[in-house]
Amino acid sequence: MSLEDYEPVQDRLAMFWQDHPQGRVATELFHRDESQFIFRAELFRHEEDERPSATGWAGEVVGSSKVNQTSALENCETSALGRGLANLGYASKGVRPSREEMRRVESAAEPPPQAPAMRAEIAALAQEKGYSLETIESDFRRVMNGADIRTAGVAELAEYKQRLGDYKAAEERS
Numbered sequence: 001m002s003l004e005d006y007e008p009v010q011d012r013l014a015m016f017w018q019d020h021p022q023g024r025v026a027t028e029l030f031h032r033d034e035s036q037f038i039f040r041a042e043l044f045r046h047e048e049d050e051r052p053s054a055t056g057w058a059g060e061v062v063g064s065s066k067v068n069q070t071s072a073l074e075n076c077e078t079s080a081l082g083r084g085l086a087n088l089g090y091a092s093k094g095v096r097p098s099r100e101e102m103r104r105v106e107s108a109a110e111p112p113p114q115a116p117a118m119r120a121e122i123a124a125l126a127q128e129k130g131y132s133l134e135t136i137e138s139d140f141r142r143v144m145n146g147a148d149i150r151t152a153g154v155a156e157l158a159e160y161k162q163r164l165g166d167y168k169a170a171e172e173r174s
Helices: 009-019 066-070 072-087 099-108 114-129 133-143 154-173
Strands: 024-032 036-044 054-061
Touching: 009 072, 024 072, 036 072, 054 072, 066 072, 114 133, 114 154, 133 154
Parallel strands: none
Antiparallel strands: 024 036, 036 054
16 A cells, blocks of 8 residues: 555544534643653544543654654644544545554654664764673663664664663763
């Protein structure tokens, strides 16, 4: 399937408003920390409805894709809304993911531009400490729950780099 086979969230939302002009949409930032966002979207067919007709959840990791390098919060909210609309039946092409979600899937195969630079910084820190690349790869896998340093996203690399820097600082103090 190509991206054209998926509907943008804005098209799904337009169909919802056409069918439910008295409806309402509510989004809530459910979780936020320095590396990720989780949103919940609620869709109501009628403004006075107490319970949503459908909900949608989404999570995004900062720096995990091109769009998430600058707009992870907004992207997460849009994804949650798209999921809620799909749950309410607004996926007329018969596919549940939105075009925005599938665009992220396609770009996920490409590491973010900052990732190679961050890997180089980690390699330099490791070299200063006298660690081999094999040692760093193994340590990264252990510390980052099995993740591979060669394909890790910016958030994972930043966390590991911080830990590696903390180890270096502790050694210098002792």
